[in-house]
Ligand SMILES: Cc1cc2nc3c(=O)[nH]c(=O)nc-3n(C[C@H](O)[C@H](O)[C@H](O)COP(=O)(O)OP(=O)(O)OC[C@H]3O[C@@H](n4cnc5c(N)ncnc54)[C@H](O)[C@@H]3O)c2cc1C
C-alpha cells in the first residue's frame with residue numbers, strides 16, 4: 001500500500017502576519033514557516049496506518065520554491081519514506097495545485113491521498129475535492145475518524161459537518177481531507193531528523209510532470225480588515241445589562 | 252451579462268437560510284451586470300424547499316430529485332451541479348460558505364475545469380469582468396481578486412449578503428432530469444449524528460453565547476452557556492479548546508476552521524480570543540467578553556468587557572435577565 005500526503009509550506013499559525021504596504025503580499029521577514037497544520041494531521045494518520053499495516057510507503061509532496069524542502073524534511077523526520085518537490089516560483093491557486101497533484105498521483109499510483117482540508121494561508125478549502133474530481137475517484141472531506149475496512153478497499157470516515165458528525169464509506173482509491181480532531185501529530189525527534197537526511201528527496205518541475213501550472217486567481221490587492229476598536233469595561237452585571245439594553249439596544 | 256446558478260442548501264427538505272445570502276449575491280451581480288439566475292435544489296422530496304425559493308426573482312427553480320440524491324454526497328451532487336451548469340450555460344455557480352458547499356462545489360468546479368473563490372464578501376462588476384473580495388489568513392487579510400475563465404465557482408459569506416425581500420411574482424419550478432445511470436457511486440452515507448433539537452444554529456441566530464476553556468465540563472457548559480443562551484433566546488457556540496476536550500460537539504466550533512457567525516450580540520465567555528477564534532466572529536455587531544484575566548486579548552475586540560469569574564458572573568447574568 002502507498003499513501004500520498006501533500007504538505008504545504010505556510011506561515012506558522014502562531015505568527016501574526018503583516019501585510020506588505022507595496023503590493024499584494026505579506027511581509028516574509030521574520031516569519032516562521034511550518035507544515036500546514038491540517039497536512040501534519042494527514043501525515044500523522046498515514047504514519048499510523050503504516051505502523052499498523054507494515055509493508056507500506058508514505059510519500060510526501062510539496063509544491064513551491066526550494067524553501068519547501070524545509071517542510072519536506074519535517075515530513076521525512078516525522079516518518080515519511082520519500083519526498084517529492086514540485087518546483088515552481090508561481091503562487092498557485094487550488095485548481096492549479098490539484099492539477100499538479102493529479103499528475104503526481106498518476107506517476108506515483110498511490111492507494112489513496114490523505115491531505116489537509118484547508119491551507120491556513122489562503123483558507124480556500126478546495127484542492128482535495130478538486131483533485132478527487134480530476135482523478136474520477138471518491139472523496140471524504142473534514143475527516144475526524146478514519147478506519148480502513150473490507151481488506152483496505154474502503155475507508156469508513158467520520159466527517160465534521162455543520163450539522164454534526166456524518167459517517168460515510170468511500171471506495172479506494174479516494175482523496176481524504178483531514179479535520180483537526182483526527183489526531184495529534186507527533187513531534188519530530190532527533191533520531192527522526194538524523195534518519196531523514198538519508199531519505200530520498202526528488203525534485204521535479206510541473207513541466208516534467210506534463211502539466212502547465214498557472215493560477216487563474218489573480219490577487220491584486222491585499223488589505224488588513226478594519227480594526228475593531230476596543231470598547232469599554234463594565235464593572236458589574238447590572239451595568240452590562242444596562243448597556244446592552246439601553247445603549248447598544250441589542251437585548 | 253451573467254448567467255448564475257445558485258445552489259440551494261437544505262436539511263432533508265428544510266431550507267437553510269444561508270441559501271438566501273447566495274441569492275442576494277446573485278441579485279446584486281445581476282443588478283450591476285445584467286443577466287438572470289436559476290436556483291438548483293437537489294435531493295429527494297424537495298417540493299417545500301423549491302416552493303420556498305420561488306419568491307426571490309429566479310428565472311427558474313430547478314429541482315433535481317432522485318432517491319439516490321437524498322444524502323448530500325459530494326460525488327453525486329457535484330455531478331448534478333456540473334450537469335445543470337452545462338445545460339443552463341451558467342457562468343457563475345454560487346453557494347453559501349458552509350460545509351455542504353465546501354465539500355461539493357470545488358468538486359463541481361473541477362468537473363468543469365473552473366476556478367473557484369471561497370468566502371467571498373463583496374463583488375463589483377467592471378464591465379463583464381468581476382472583481383471579488385475574499386477573506387483569507389484567518390480573517391487577517393482581505394484580498395481583491397479576479398478569477399479567470401468563462402465559468403467561475405464561488406462560496407459567499409452569509410454575513411456579507413443580507414437575505415433579499417420576497418417578491419410577488421413566483422418563479423417557475425422545473426424538473427431537472429437526472430439520468431440515474433450516469434451518477435457516480437463512490438460514496439455511501441451510513442448515517443448522521445442525531446441533531447440536538449431546541450436551540451437555533453449559531454449561523455442563523457441573533458444572539459450567540461460561546462464558551463471557552465474556562466468551562467470545565469459538559470454540565471457546566473449546559474448550565475452556564477446553554478442557560479444564558481436560553482435566557483436570551485440565542486444559540487450556543489464554543490472555542491476549539493472545548494471541542495478538543497470533548498465538552499462540546501464539533502458542530503459548535505466557531506472560528507477559522509469552524510463556523511463563521513455574525514450575530515447582533517456575541518458573548519465570549521472564558522476564552523482568550525485567539526486569532527483563529529476571532530476569524531469566526533469578528534463581524535459581530537456587539538461583542539461582550541467575560542474573562543477573569545484583565546489582559547486577555549479578547550478584550551481588545553470586545554465592545555463591552557467584564558473582568559470576572561465566569562462561574563460567578565454568568566449565573567448572576569442569567570438571574571438578572573430572567574427578572
Ligand atoms: C490550524 C488551527 C486552526 C484553529 N481553528 C480554530 C477555530 O476554528 N476555532 C477556535 O476557537 N480555535 C481554533 N484554533 C485554536 C486556537 O488557536 C486557540 O487554541 C483556541 O481558540 C483557544 O481556546 P480558548 O480561548 O477557549 O482557550 P484559552 O486560550 O486557553 O483561553 C481560556 C481563557 O479563559 C480564561 N478563564 C479561565 N478560567 C476562567 C474563569 N473561571 N472565568 C473567566 N475566564 C476564565 C483565561 O483567562 C483565558 O483567557 C485553531 C488552531 C490552529 C492551529
Ligand SMILES: Nc1ncnc2c1ncn2[C@@H]1O[C@H](COP(=O)(O)O)[C@@H](O)[C@H]1O
Pocket residue numbers: 006007008009036038039061062063064093094097115116117118119120122123124125126127128
Ligand atoms: N503548494 C502546495 N503544496 C502541497 N500541498 C498543497 C499545496 N497547496 C495546497 N495543498 C494541499 O491542499 C490542501 C487544501 O488547500 P487549499 O485548497 O489551498 O485550502 C492543503 O491542506 C494541502 O494538503
